[in-house]
Amino acid sequence: MKENIFLLSETKALVAEERKNTHQIIVNLREIDRLQSYRDLHYPSLFQYLLVELGYSEGAAMRRITAARMTVELPVLDEKIAKGEISLSNVNLLKQFINEQEIATTEEKMALVDLVQGKSGNDAKAELRKLKAEREEKKKGSEDETKKKQTRTVVSDESDKDIRLHCSISKKTMEKLEKIQGLLAHKNRKITLAEVIDEMAEITLEKIDPARKKVTKTVTPIKSEKPTRTVPTQTVTELHIRANGHCENCGSVYLLEVHHKRPLCDEGGHELSNLLLLCHGCHRRESIKYFGYDKVASYNKKESADIDEATLLASIPRQIPFELLY
Secondary structure, eight states: OHHHHHHHHHHHHHHHHHHHHHHHHHHHHHHHHHHTGGGGGTOSSHHHIIIIISOOOHHHHHHHHHHHHHHHHOTHHHHHHHTTSSOHHHHHHHHHHHHHHTOOOHHHHHHHHHHHTTOOHHHHHHHHHHHHHHHHHHHHHTSOHHHHHHHHHOOOOGGGSOOOOOOOOOHHHHHHHHHHHHHHTTTOTTOOHHHHHHTOHHHHHHHHOGGGSOOOSOOOOOOOSSOOSSOOHHHHHHHHHHHTTSOTTTOOOSSEEEEESSOGGGTOOOOGGGEEEEEHHHHHHHHHHHHOHHHHHHHSOOOOSOOOHHHHHHTSOTTSOGGGTO
């Protein structure tokens, strides 16, 4: 009898400790995400850090990342997670609903928190489904009926419609498309593969990928007292060739930038030995390490943490086995 009482008591204590540890993990991940510390271990994303370094499954990793970022968006969630008033699964359901329904105000988001806290996953889903139906019915009722009829009778020219294309391509061709996607991301951070194809994959890559240009001769830039901020084109080409068109820290091909190990403001120059080819995230992380987070954040506001699947795939180094990602 005493053994059973001890077993039950110990289990309850372990659950309390587990909840405490889970909350602390969320707190740590929030700070790791803010500073992008995972890049010090050569990971291109927080998702891959959790997946490979910490050994989480895909679902568990995404739940923790979403929870960490949602506590920034809604600080009240931090305390509720710590007290066990809302599960990580329900926080994820909350985030999905906010995105799908385009919930913008803090008041509406707080109402959703109250709606799902303390409920099981199934009950939370049922409540959100009910709310979604109510919102859609209300939206439908407010639509102009005349406009709806006009929309139904419009006949578009077939040539104006998008065509859904289904085809099989080789791994090499997919890598080319992702390479172009990363290069074009300088102009459009959310560029889709459809838009990349529109640029004509191979022709575009030949035109904008510095790694494909021939180096006629090595040019050693002359270090001046105050070098210009623009890195010579020839030096950029040599840098891309040295890095084989990949981030020299995490291996990503997405949004590559030139990083000065010693910044220009600290008497650094454009010598190849002072340069690294880094993706935008790793570039930002190195800047944080050198100048501090506050200075970097004040110079360049933190970009949105939301990223679409195509962008995520483009950031995945190919040396990491696919089975670790899906």
